[in-house]
Amino acid sequence: MKYHHVTATAQAIAKQYHNGIAGLAQAMHKGPTILANKLNPNCDTNQLTLEEAAEITDRTQDPAIADALAALVGRVTVALPCGQPSLRELSRTLCRLAAEFGDVGQEINAAEQPDSEWGEQLSPNERKRIAVEIRQMLSVGAGMLIQVEG
Known part of the structure; x- marks a missing residue:
């Protein structure tokens, strides 16, 4: 898999979620086995979709997937200032x-x-x-x- 590091990043985030991959799968209304396969960088049968990667990012508020994607095109992500300063x-x-x-x-x-x-x-x-x-x-x-x- 060419983008193995992006999937591995998503897997690491999911493992840190409350109750791990199973807990995240429940929150996403997905089967835990299917999600575990999608998050396994060595599994070619199930692939993580962009929509799922976005949902993981949204649910966890972890920017690591965005960071991994940005690195593919020589970019970095930056946190915006908290609140809405003038x-x-x-x-x-x-x-x-x-x-x-x-x-x-x-x-x-x-x-x-x-x-x-x-x-x-x-x-x-x-x-x-x-x-x-x-x-x-x-x-x-x-x-x-x-x-x-x-």
């Missing part, structure tokens, strides 16, 4: 985050200097911190984009 609130938040990210950028630049203890390697904690900062900026930026284009 454009002014989003602008202020983006400015604050940009300043914070600038501070992180200066730390990265300093860390990559030849005389730094880190040399060219960033610590796992620093990588996580950078990822959090970038995701926050992308989230607020996506919220602003929706409002500006809307």
Whole structure:
């Protein structure tokens, strides 16, 4: 199966659902054996449909299937800001985050200097911190984009 990773992702999500795949099957009004087969990346007889993948995503509110699909076309998904902040609130938040990210950028630049203890390697904690900062900026930026284009 060419898209085995997408099915495996759906299977992992289903296993985490209340009562696992059987619980999700009940919520989806499907037979547990059929759903288990559809979520088995090694099963060629039953295939997960796009509609079923969407329902799993909706019921679990887990973005992992969307993330796996986005990766197929070189994209990432981004969480939108919580609630419905105004454009002014989003602008202020983006400015604050940009300043914070600038501070992180200066730390990265300093860390990559030849005389730094880190040399060219960033610590796992620093990588996580950078990822959090970038995701926050992308989230607020996506919220602003929706409002500006809307």
